[in-house]
Amino acid sequence: MAIILHLSFVVIVGLGSCYDDPPVLGQPRLYGPDAALLKNTVEFYCRLSVYPKNETILLQLFKEGDRDKILGEYSSLNGEQGVFPILIKPFHDGFLECVASAQNNTSIEPTVSKSHRLRVIEPVKNAEVVVSSGQTELFENKTLELECKVAKGTYVNYYWLLNEEEISDTTYRHFNDNQLKVFRTTSKDSGLYMCIALNSYNETIYQSNSSTVQITFKAAVSTPQPSFTVLKENMSYSALVSCHSLRGTPPITFTLHEFDDEIGNVTVDDRNATFKIPIALGQHARWLKCTADNGQQSTSKDWMELKVVPVEGPVTLQYSYDTGSNFAVVGLTFNCTASKGTHVKFEWFLNGTLLPHTRGPFYHMVNVPPKSSILLLAVDRRSAGTYHCEASDEFDNTTAIRSRGKYLDKEVLNRIPDVVVAVVFGSFAFILALVCICCGIGFVYSKM
Incomplete structure (x- = not known):
């Protein structure tokens, strides 16, 4: 029995030695430039940290997500790093990866490096300002949309100028990549627009200036x-x-x-x-x-x-007084009116002499079209005399119609009229007589 057990153990150990785990590849490390100039040749390197003994390792360079197109490959015999010289083309832009696999042993699982970002720089050329609406004349409050297009160029920064001054990003001016939007536009946004496109590689800056585009903002016509x-x-x-x-x-x-x-x-x-x-x-x-x-x-x-109606009479002259603190007349307002007329011109005269229009040393004229005119007078020695007004058509003054005249001076205006004096004194005498009669009747009755 002991002999049988010993033989079984030998067989099991022998079988176990026949099924050793296959060798394992370490994760490859891909490195190289982060940016490359279009049409330049650059080198990428892929190194495997752990190499199985006696295995030839195939290192291949791919665009991440595309294993159908090999960008480069290298057979590493003794653990040396792989070198991939590449002539840079536009499709190289993006993420690259290195895949390591045993060239002659399919039992070893391939491993993949971490992604490596590559920016392909194409120098910028031929910048051009494009108006999205196609119109270079717009009305105020319309949104202006401009685009800076380049014939060539990647990883481009854009700058905008208006009348040779750089435009800053504000509430009403907004930048989005190569686009400029101007909101709530006014005539101040009119002028020459241009864009500058820039990119760089290492310490070299590539620049392209567009030609200027004249943009004009018009004010909408107001209600006529x-x-x-x-x-x-x-x-x-x-x-x-x-x-x-x-x-x-x-x-x-x-x-x-x-x-x-x-x-x-x-x-x-x-x-x-x-x-x-x-x-x-x-x-x-x-x-x-x-x-x-x-x-x-x-x-x-x-x-x-x-409608045009000729002036017709009569032309009337009316007036009113303004009094001061002592009840003396200090001002006079004349009002001249015509009975008919749609385009009436009024003129004022003092002692038959035409008064200059609008304003003088003691008067002020106010026209109230179409049928009246007002003359405001300060009552003093200068304003004494006879006043009248005339009304005529604005378009034809050959048939002027004259009002009656009114004489005034300071003494006459402030003198109490004789009729008023008679009425006042007559009223006073009448009242006095009534008082005397009443007193007499009272005296007679008191004796009785």
């Missing part, structure tokens, strides 16, 4: 306001209708409408256009509107009444 004046030529009359916008970048096309009919249109290099329309005085009103268009259109909010 219509107005008109009347022109007399010989014995005929015309209305000069003006369409005016306060804002808007020219050129602007103004169009004049009468209801659904277009009377005329004109394109101007400012914000005002004038249309000449023949008219007859006293006709029924016509209703007009203006439209302004400089790429964005705006129309008058309200219709304008076009």
